[in-house]
Amino acid sequence: MLPEEVTRFIGQRGDVRITEVDKGAIRRFAEAIDDPNPLYGDEEHARNSRYGSIIAPPGFFGWKTKWAQSEAAYADPRSGLGAALRNAGFTNPAPVNAGEEYEFFRPVRPGDTLAATSMITDIRERDGRTGKMVFIITETSYVNQNGDLVAKARGIGMRR
Amino acid sequence: MAKQLFWEDVEVDSEVTPLPKVATRQMMVKWAGASGDFNPLHYDDSFAEASGVGKPIVHGALKRAWLIQLMTDWIGDQGTLKKFACQYRAMDYPRLMKTTSEPHEGETWWCKGKVTKKYVEGDEHLVDCEIGVENGKGEVTTPGTATVILPSRG
Numbered sequence: 001m002l003p004e005e006v007t008r009f010i011g012q013r014g015d016v017r018i019t020e021v022d023k024g025a026i027r028r029f030a031e032a033i034d035d036p037n038p039l040y041g042d043e044e045h046a047r048n049s050r051y052g053s054i055i056a057p058p059g060f061f062g063w064k065t066k067w068a069q070s071e072a073a074y075a076d077p078r079s080g081l082g083a084a085l086r087n088a089g090f091t092n093p094a095p096v097n098a099g100e101e102y103e104f105f106r107p108v109r110p111g112d113t114l115a116a117t118s119m120i121t122d123i124r125e126r127d128g129r130t131g132k133m134v135f136i137i138t139e140t141s142y143v144n145q146n147g148d149l150v151a152k153a154r155g156i157g158m159r160r
Numbered sequence: 161m162a163k164q165l166f167w168e169d170v171e172v173d174s175e176v177t178p179l180p181k182v183a184t185r186q187m188m189v190k191w192a193g194a195s196g197d198f199n200p201l202h203y204d205d206s207f208a209e210a211s212g213v214g215k216p217i218v219h220g221a222l223k224r225a226w227l228i229q230l231m232t233d234w235i236g237d238q239g240t241l242k243k244f245a246c247q248y249r250a251m252d253y254p255r256l257m258k259t260t261s262e263p264h265e266g267e268t269w270w271c272k273g274k275v276t277k278k279y280v281e282g283d284e285h286l287v288d289c290e291i292g293v294e295n296g297k298g299e300v301t302t303p304g305t306a307t308v309i310l311p312s313r314g
Contacts, residue, residue, distance in 0.1 A: 097220035
């Protein structure tokens with residue numbers, strides 16, 4: 001049984017994280033994974049495509065939005081979820097990413113300003129081969145400057 | 161550029177064109193900078209050791225990005241990735257670098273997939289796939305699923 005000190009974080013929302021997505025960030029992201037898709041970097045190809053401009057690879061929402069998820073859980077190192085988990089015996093220093101789910105509604109383009117908001121929707125304990133594990137489920141929505149929902153993500157974080 | 165794939169070209173059990181990837185420490189450094197993930201688990205030997213994983217491990221989200229490329233390469237410019245999920249079941253360890261641009265000999269990872277369902281919903285021609293990243297021993301460390309919209313010849 002997880003203590004209330006931990007479960008009280010279920011339903012907690014993080015602050016909104018806002019990022020302007022620029023062409024350079026998209027290019028660096030595509031280069032990092034070695035993805036030469038011309039929709040991400042070739043202006044002329046992208047202009048003549050059905051998108052009419054460069055787009056970001058699905059799953060890229062800019063750089064700072066990455067932190068929306070951990071913001072909901074770990075913004076305050078002393079009184080946040082991290083501290084509560086340590087008190088409950090989950091002392092491994094590294095949060096592990098156990099899985100992700102996405103639903104994509106609209107492409108992301110350079111110049112878009114995206115607002116990401118995360119909420120912790122569940123915290124569950126499980127017995128694994130190597131001892132007790134706790135899974136932290138976070139849901140994040142990404143909304144662009146026109147107020148359109150661009151994507152929804154569900155992340156599964158694991159601590160031991 | 162590969163020829164555009166159409167919904168009519170695909171059947172249940174059709175193979176998604178496999179995509180090979182080589183994870184290196186260098187790629188992980190680039191990924192950290194590009195994605196904003198600075199968890200030392202992925203670049204600091206002593207931190208990785210203290211965390212119980214031995215050595216720095218490949219970012220889950222980097223494997224996610226590979227699997228997304230597997231799908232976007234296959235569906236082409238006219239296809240749309242609608243849903244995607246993956247689970248990080250086992251760790252992967254990158255190759256180290258031999259020169260500033262060449263990795264040492266070692267593992268190659270293969271992103272693979274196959275069609276599990278083909279259907280129409282409203283005006284969307286959809287295909288569900290089972291996907292995964294396979295390590296050099298042929299073990300699937302990162303299984304997942306994807307739903308794509310493909311153009312139809314009508």
